[in-house]
Amino acid sequence: MNQSVLTDLQALICPLVVIVLGMIVLLLDLGTGDGPARRRLIYFVSLGGLVAAALLAVANTTIPNAGVGVTPLTHFGGGMVADRFGGLFCIVLCIIAGLAITMSDRYLEEKSLNSGEYYALILFSTSGAMLMALAYDLVNIFVGLEILSVALYILSGFARRERRSEESAVKYFLLGSFASGFLLYGMALIYGAVGIALKNTGLLQPTGTSFTNLGVIARTIQESAETGGAPITASPLFIAGVALLIVGLAFKAAIVPFHSYAPDVYEGAPTPVTAFMSAAAKVGAFAALIRVFGILLPADNASIAQAAVPFHAVLWGLAAATIVVGNVLAIRQTNIKRMLAYSSIAHAGYILVGVLASSVPGASQNAKDAVIYYLFTYTFMNLGAFAMVIWLGRDGGEYTSIADYAGLAKQQPLAAAAMAVFMLSLAGIPPAAGFLAKLYVFTSAVQAGLTGLAVLALVVSVIGVYYYLNIIVAMYFRDPVNDFSSVRAGGARAAALLSAAATLLFGFIPAGVFSPTIQRDQPTAQPILGAAEKSPLPPAVAVVSPQP
């Protein structure tokens, strides 16, 4: 018994370390003595703890992924799972929290927001996203989501003397709690559908069966299809539940048409918080989406796949709409935080293409790896771009208009170069990692038979090049309008330069980082379009792709 408790705790070591770290930070801030020195201690304790947590999560990355055909190694009575997928998500989240904290120091001091609660809230929020990635039960996913969200609501209103920050917090809280309601309602309906199916097939065990457990749900789907009757994936309760689940998670990942809060919230929140939530909330939501859809809509059984087709079409439509709307609306933005908000919506669309591909059996592993690679690069380039905004500000203010950055290259060549790296990477232009991330995601989409969606995403992402290059043009080819001679040093500069280095590094040596499966699963160098035709897909899924 004690042995199993220890292995349970060991599997969740990364989020546990982060939670304890948050509590330590909270208590450290209560200590008497010099304020700034104490904040400095908290700053470094948080960063050190996150590095430790990331290193501890590395151990999990050797465990095979849970999924169809693989019996997962579950913990805490089947409620949590530790696998490669979850471990990599924990590492991404540690990096996100670490970069967000690194870029906060001077910014918080100048705005006199520097308090221990800020660091503790970021850490608690991170632990929530980690729990989402490690959850193997719908209820645990919900609890993780709430831990993530509640801390984010407070953080987005952290500059409570500013009206914009207040507006941001209220909007995010009202819409976010509404979305949580949708998610919970969806889970309740799935619980009902699974319970009925288990009762009707006579497989109901008297006690200890959780109808929200992903393993139980997977087994029920499989058995309900094998016993000859209609699979539960065709029951109205189940379909309604999955639809509501999509709404709830799509809101957190800012997927069109549930994105409308994102620009206002991102613009109003303090910039390091914007940076943090633009990545952490998405990572958590996508982890849950991949985990849940791999189980709820498996495409490896013809009769189940038939029932899953409408949802593949729904995700197809959501991904296409997100890519188009995000990119088109970003063109018109003059505020850099709003532009990055729409750009992050567009990137959520690209990631959703990978998520959709991951629910197709032949391409599942590749697509999961592609999504994780995308999230890593997205973390660096997106948080880096926000760190630039903080770095170039001063005296508690920052330049938020894109026109303000004109002529930056003449005054701060290093900063302009770093910003150029982020913009090129976000646009997906070769030397930077953003190109490879897009390449992997679109390749896996083509492998999964989603050629139409991949082509659409490629064409629309060309629009993106316009607004990203707009900033580079302003920095390098326009005359200066602002004096950038004295800019903030400190954490924001460190975070920006670190991110720029990582973005370039990922672009140059991607294979060494963690794309082993992407290469291993493609034994012959056949053209990718040919691979799609030969892939052993059930016809039900292949039919979906040509439809818009």
Next chain:
Amino acid sequence: MPGQTNSLLNSYIPVLCMGLMALFLVVVFVGLSRILGPQRPTPQKLAPYECGVTPIGSARERFPIKFYLIAMLFIVFDIETVFLYPWAATFRHSGGMMLFNLFEMAVFVGILLVGYVYVWRRGAFEWDN
């Protein structure tokens, strides 16, 4: 799946019947007293409270935000007690898991203790601040 759905819904028919009964009784009683009863309103009869202290002013007044803080803290520590009671009632049935269950509750109380120290040192219990 019509068969499955029906068997589920069938078990709710008694609940539906009870709801309809309740609705019927309420409508009949209130409706009959409205139709049959004599109606001679006076200002005293129409007041919210026929007897007792005469109300002064509106109930929707502003009051210090400190009360919200107290209410919030009460809920947090109230929940702790709510969890402790069922735990204590089932603890001796935990068999081989006894040590584990004790540890679980220690973790829970420990986390709340951190919160307690935090609100205490932040001065949330001092009314005059």
